[in-house]
Amino acid sequence: MAKLILMSVLILTIALPAKAARDPNPSRGLKKAILWVILFNAAYTYGVIVWVPRLGFH
Template identity: 40%
Template sequence: MKKFLLMSVLYALLVLPSLAAREQNAVRGVKRAVAMFVAYNFFYIFVVLVLWTSMAD
C-alpha cells in the first residue's frame, strides 16, 4: 500500500494534465489542471498523515 501511495504522485503527474487538456478553452484547461493538482495535494497530505502513520511496515 505504501508503494501505491508513492507511485500515485507519478500517476497524478500523467493523468491530471491529460484530463485538463480535453477542455476547449486553454485558459479554462490550465485553471482546471491547477485546481486538480491542488485538490490532489490536499488529498495526498490527508492520506499520508492519516493512513501512512497507521500502516505497519
C-alpha cells in the same frame, strides 16, 4: 501499499493535466489542471499525515 501510494503521485501528476488539456478552452483547462493538482496534493498530504501512520508505515 507504500509503493502504490508513491505510484499514485507519478500517475496523477501526468493524468490530471492530460485530462484538463482536452478542454477546448485553454484558460479553463489550465484552471482545471491547477485546481485538480492542488486538490490531489491536499488529499495526498492528508493521507500521508493520517493514513500512513495508521497503516504502520513509519
